[in-house]
Amino acid sequence: MLEKWLHKKKKHYPSFYLEYLDLFKKKKRGRIQSTRFVAFDTETTGFNFDKDRVLSIGAVSFIGKSIHVNNSLELYIKQDIFNPETVKIHGLIKHGALNKVNELEAIKIFLSYIKNDVLIAHHANFDRTMMNKMMQRNGLGKLKNKFIDTGVLFKKSKHIIYQENLKHHSLDDLCKELNVPKVDRHTATGDALITAMVFLKTISRLDKRKNLKWNYLLSS
Amino acid sequence: MKNSIAERVRDFLKNHPPFNLLKQKKLLEIAEEVVIIYLEKGDSLFKANDTFNEHFYMVRDGAIGLFHQNKRVDEIVTISDVGDIFGVRPLIAQENYKLTAKANEESIVYAIPIVAFQEAVENNSAVYKYLITAFATNAYDSYTSKENKEIFVDYLPSNSQDITNFQTANYTKSPIVCHISSKLKDAAIQMSSHKIGCIIVVDDTKKPVGIITNSDIKNKIATGLFPIETNVKNIMSSPVITNKKGLTVADGQLQMIKHNIGHLCITKDGTVNSKLVGVLSHHDILVTLGNNPSVILKEIKRAKRTKKLRTARLKANTLLKSYLEQNIPLSHIITIISQINDAVTVRAIELSLKKMLTPPPVAFSWLALGSQGRKEQLLFTDQDNALIFEDVPESSYEETQAYFLELARLITKALNKIGFEYCEADMMASNPEWCKSITEWKAQFENWITNPDEKAILLSSIFFDYSRIYGNEKLVDELTNTIYKNLENSSLFFNFLGLDAIKNPTPLGFFKQFLVEQNGDKKDLFNIKSRALMPLIDAARLLVLSKQLKGINNTSERYERLAEIDPKNKELYESCSYAFKALSKFKTKQGFQNNNSGKFIELESLTKEEKLKLKRCFKPIQDIQETLKVRFDLKNFM
Structure with a gap:
C-alpha cells in the first residue's frame, strides 16, 4: 500500500529528477583516491531559508588531486526576490548582464553535474537547505547525495588536545590556517574552488596519520 | 558559459613568461x-624515464624540486618556484622525461595542455625562444642564475663531486671594496661590520689593485710594523690574481693552489685592467664542495635569506650521510648536526626579527622542544618550539603576546621553508597556547605536574625536553628552577610519566619475533620510533627528572650521567645509552635509504645480521622498563 503510494507520487516528477534518483540505486564506493567529488557553493539573497533565494551556484569537481578548469559549473539564476543588503558581498545585481536561467533549469543542470557523487561544502547545512528549498518550490524532492562539511572535517583533522577548544571556523579562517590563496572570495565558483582546496589539504593531513576510510570521512 | x-587562471598566467x-x-x-x-x-608529477605527459607545468604555489636519479639517490637539480615552468621536455622533444618532479613543499601546480598551448602559440617565435632557454637551463644545472632572468634561482648541492668540480664557481658578486686612498682603520671597520675576512682595494675606475686579508692586518699592524692609521696601500698585497667570470670550481681551486692565495678577483675581461665584478674565495669553493661543518656554519651565519639557509641545511644532510658511511661515532655526528640545526634556527630568528617593524618590547627566549630540544635531531623532522617572554603589566599583555605571535609566525614559516615541517599537533610558538609570559609558563608547568592527566602526559613528553636556542637565559633558568621545585613532592606525576614510559610494549613478541603494525597503511612495518626509541627516551626523561638532574637533555648523555650517580645500575644505563645510539643510527640510515623519516622499517629489507643487531638493542629496553616498574611502584597503577 505504502509502496504503491510512494510509486504514485514519484510519477509526478519530471524525467530528469527520476533519472537523478535512479543513480542512487547502485551503491558502490571505490577508493577515495579514484572517486569524483563535487565541491559547491551558493550565493543567496540572505540567510532565511524560506524568504531568501539562490542567486548563483558554483561547483568544481575532482578525482584524486586534479581539478579540471573546463569542468566547472557556474550558474546564475533569475529571481524576483532581491535584497540590496547582500549585493555588497556577492556583487550580483538584479538585472546584471550575466546570462541567467530560471530555477528549474538551474536545478536540472546542477543535478546532471553532481550525479550521485559526494558533495563538499563549507557549513554544508546552509547550502544543502537552500538547494532543497529551491527544489521543493519546483515540485521536486530533496538532494540525495552524501555531504562532507569542510568545517567539520577540519576540526577532525586537528590534534585531539585542541579539539575541545576549537571555535567555529569560517572559510576565511581555514584559508589562513591551510594557506589557501583567497581568489574570488564570495563568488560561488571562487568559493567552490577554495572549498575544494581546503578539502584536499585537510584530507592530506588526515591521510598522513591514518589510512583514510569512507566511514571516517562521511561521519560527522 | x-x-x-x-579567468583567474588567466590572470595568474599573464604575469609570467612565456604567457x-x-x-x-x-x-x-x-x-x-x-x-x-x-x-x-x-x-611526484612525473618520474625520470616516464613517457611524456600531455601537459607541461607552472608552479602556482609552493615549490617543485627537479631531481636527477643517480643510482638509488635523488640529486636535486633545481627548484621551481611560483611562476616557474617545468616539464617542458615534451614540448621540445618527444621523448621520455630525464628528471623527476617532486613537490618540495605543499604545492599547487597548473598543468597546461600542450596541444591547446601549441594551437594558441602558433608560431610565436618569442615564446619558443623562451621555452628553449628554459629547457636548456633546466637540462643541465646552471649556476649563473641571474643571467637567466631568475628562471631557476636555486642551487642545491649534488652528491657527486665530479659534477661539482666542473660547475661554474659561485663567486661573491658586488664584493666589499675600499678606495686606495683610505686608511687601514676604516677598511678594518668595514671588514668587521660585514663579517668578512678580506677587502679589495680599488682605484678610481674600480679596477682591483690590491687585497687586504685578516692575516695582513695580523702580520703588519698587530706586530707594530705600521700604525693603525696607515694608508691601505702600505698593507695590501699587490697585484691581485684575476680571472674572468664563468670559471669552474676546479679551475678556481687550481689557480689558488698555484699562486698560494685564498682569493681570486673576478673582473670584467679577466685582467687587472678592467672593472672588478666579484671575488671568489677559498671559502666559496669549499661551500660549493660543501662537506665541511665549519664552512656550513659560516654560511649559515652569513645567510641573508631563508633560501640560503635551506641550501646550507641541505648540505648538512649530505655531510650527515657521508659521516654515516664513514662510521663516525654517532655522538659526534649528533653534536655537529644539532649545532647546525641550532645555528639555522638562530639565523632564522635573526632574519625574522629584522622583518619586524619594531624591536621586541621585552626580553624573550626561544625554546626548541622534543627531539631538537634533546639535541637528537638528525634528519629533518617536525618543528616543535615555544616562546617565553618577560612579564608585562596586565594592560599590555595582549599587545605583547600579539607581537611575539607575529614574530613566531615569521620564524616558523622560515623554518618550514628550510625544511622543518610544521608540527602536526601545532606545538609551535605561533600558537597562542605556547607563546606566553614566564609567569604563565610557570603556572602551566605547575598545573601539568600537580594535576597530571592524560593530556598533560602527552604534552610533557615534548615540553619537558626543552632547550634554549635564542634569547634571554635568565627566563629559562627561572622556569627550570620552578619546575624542579614543583617536582620535589609530586610522586603522582612520576607515576603517570612512568606508566607512559612503559605503555609501549617491548618490541619483541613472545616468540622473539618483531612486533609489527597491525593495521593502517603501515601494516606489517616495524615502527622503530615508538617501539624502540621512545621507551628509551621516556625512561631517561623520567629518571633525570626524578633525580633532579638539570641541564642534560640528550638521551644518551642522560643515561651516561645516570650511570655515574647510580653505580649500582651502571651496566644497565650504559647499555641503554649504547642501544639508543645504535637505534638512532639505524633509523637515520633507513631514512636516507628510503628518503623519509626512517620511522617505519620494512623487516624484509633487512639482512639477518641487521635483524640480530636490532634485537640485541631491545634487551636494555625490557630491562629499563622493569626497573621503572619497581622504582615507581607502577604495578599498583596498571
Whole structure:
C-alpha cells in the first residue's frame, strides 16, 4: 500500500529528477583516491531559508588531486526576490548582464553535474537547505547525495588536545590556517574552488596519520 | 558559459613568461583547459624515464624540486618556484622525461595542455625562444642564475663531486671594496661590520689593485710594523690574481693552489685592467664542495635569506650521510648536526626579527622542544618550539603576546621553508597556547605536574625536553628552577610519566619475533620510533627528572650521567645509552635509504645480521622498563 503510494507520487516528477534518483540505486564506493567529488557553493539573497533565494551556484569537481578548469559549473539564476543588503558581498545585481536561467533549469543542470557523487561544502547545512528549498518550490524532492562539511572535517583533522577548544571556523579562517590563496572570495565558483582546496589539504593531513576510510570521512 | 576560474587562471598566467607574450583572448582559451593539481610534499608529477605527459607545468604555489636519479639517490637539480615552468621536455622533444618532479613543499601546480598551448602559440617565435632557454637551463644545472632572468634561482648541492668540480664557481658578486686612498682603520671597520675576512682595494675606475686579508692586518699592524692609521696601500698585497667570470670550481681551486692565495678577483675581461665584478674565495669553493661543518656554519651565519639557509641545511644532510658511511661515532655526528640545526634556527630568528617593524618590547627566549630540544635531531623532522617572554603589566599583555605571535609566525614559516615541517599537533610558538609570559609558563608547568592527566602526559613528553636556542637565559633558568621545585613532592606525576614510559610494549613478541603494525597503511612495518626509541627516551626523561638532574637533555648523555650517580645500575644505563645510539643510527640510515623519516622499517629489507643487531638493542629496553616498574611502584597503577 505504502509502496504503491510512494510509486504514485514519484510519477509526478519530471524525467530528469527520476533519472537523478535512479543513480542512487547502485551503491558502490571505490577508493577515495579514484572517486569524483563535487565541491559547491551558493550565493543567496540572505540567510532565511524560506524568504531568501539562490542567486548563483558554483561547483568544481575532482578525482584524486586534479581539478579540471573546463569542468566547472557556474550558474546564475533569475529571481524576483532581491535584497540590496547582500549585493555588497556577492556583487550580483538584479538585472546584471550575466546570462541567467530560471530555477528549474538551474536545478536540472546542477543535478546532471553532481550525479550521485559526494558533495563538499563549507557549513554544508546552509547550502544543502537552500538547494532543497529551491527544489521543493519546483515540485521536486530533496538532494540525495552524501555531504562532507569542510568545517567539520577540519576540526577532525586537528590534534585531539585542541579539539575541545576549537571555535567555529569560517572559510576565511581555514584559508589562513591551510594557506589557501583567497581568489574570488564570495563568488560561488571562487568559493567552490577554495572549498575544494581546503578539502584536499585537510584530507592530506588526515591521510598522513591514518589510512583514510569512507566511514571516517562521511561521519560527522 | 562564464568560467570565473579560467579567468583567474588567466590572470595568474599573464604575469609570467612565456604567457605574458600572448594575447588575452588566446590566454583565456589556454586557461580553460588547465588542470589545477594539488601536491603534498613528496608527491611526484612525473618520474625520470616516464613517457611524456600531455601537459607541461607552472608552479602556482609552493615549490617543485627537479631531481636527477643517480643510482638509488635523488640529486636535486633545481627548484621551481611560483611562476616557474617545468616539464617542458615534451614540448621540445618527444621523448621520455630525464628528471623527476617532486613537490618540495605543499604545492599547487597548473598543468597546461600542450596541444591547446601549441594551437594558441602558433608560431610565436618569442615564446619558443623562451621555452628553449628554459629547457636548456633546466637540462643541465646552471649556476649563473641571474643571467637567466631568475628562471631557476636555486642551487642545491649534488652528491657527486665530479659534477661539482666542473660547475661554474659561485663567486661573491658586488664584493666589499675600499678606495686606495683610505686608511687601514676604516677598511678594518668595514671588514668587521660585514663579517668578512678580506677587502679589495680599488682605484678610481674600480679596477682591483690590491687585497687586504685578516692575516695582513695580523702580520703588519698587530706586530707594530705600521700604525693603525696607515694608508691601505702600505698593507695590501699587490697585484691581485684575476680571472674572468664563468670559471669552474676546479679551475678556481687550481689557480689558488698555484699562486698560494685564498682569493681570486673576478673582473670584467679577466685582467687587472678592467672593472672588478666579484671575488671568489677559498671559502666559496669549499661551500660549493660543501662537506665541511665549519664552512656550513659560516654560511649559515652569513645567510641573508631563508633560501640560503635551506641550501646550507641541505648540505648538512649530505655531510650527515657521508659521516654515516664513514662510521663516525654517532655522538659526534649528533653534536655537529644539532649545532647546525641550532645555528639555522638562530639565523632564522635573526632574519625574522629584522622583518619586524619594531624591536621586541621585552626580553624573550626561544625554546626548541622534543627531539631538537634533546639535541637528537638528525634528519629533518617536525618543528616543535615555544616562546617565553618577560612579564608585562596586565594592560599590555595582549599587545605583547600579539607581537611575539607575529614574530613566531615569521620564524616558523622560515623554518618550514628550510625544511622543518610544521608540527602536526601545532606545538609551535605561533600558537597562542605556547607563546606566553614566564609567569604563565610557570603556572602551566605547575598545573601539568600537580594535576597530571592524560593530556598533560602527552604534552610533557615534548615540553619537558626543552632547550634554549635564542634569547634571554635568565627566563629559562627561572622556569627550570620552578619546575624542579614543583617536582620535589609530586610522586603522582612520576607515576603517570612512568606508566607512559612503559605503555609501549617491548618490541619483541613472545616468540622473539618483531612486533609489527597491525593495521593502517603501515601494516606489517616495524615502527622503530615508538617501539624502540621512545621507551628509551621516556625512561631517561623520567629518571633525570626524578633525580633532579638539570641541564642534560640528550638521551644518551642522560643515561651516561645516570650511570655515574647510580653505580649500582651502571651496566644497565650504559647499555641503554649504547642501544639508543645504535637505534638512532639505524633509523637515520633507513631514512636516507628510503628518503623519509626512517620511522617505519620494512623487516624484509633487512639482512639477518641487521635483524640480530636490532634485537640485541631491545634487551636494555625490557630491562629499563622493569626497573621503572619497581622504582615507581607502577604495578599498583596498571
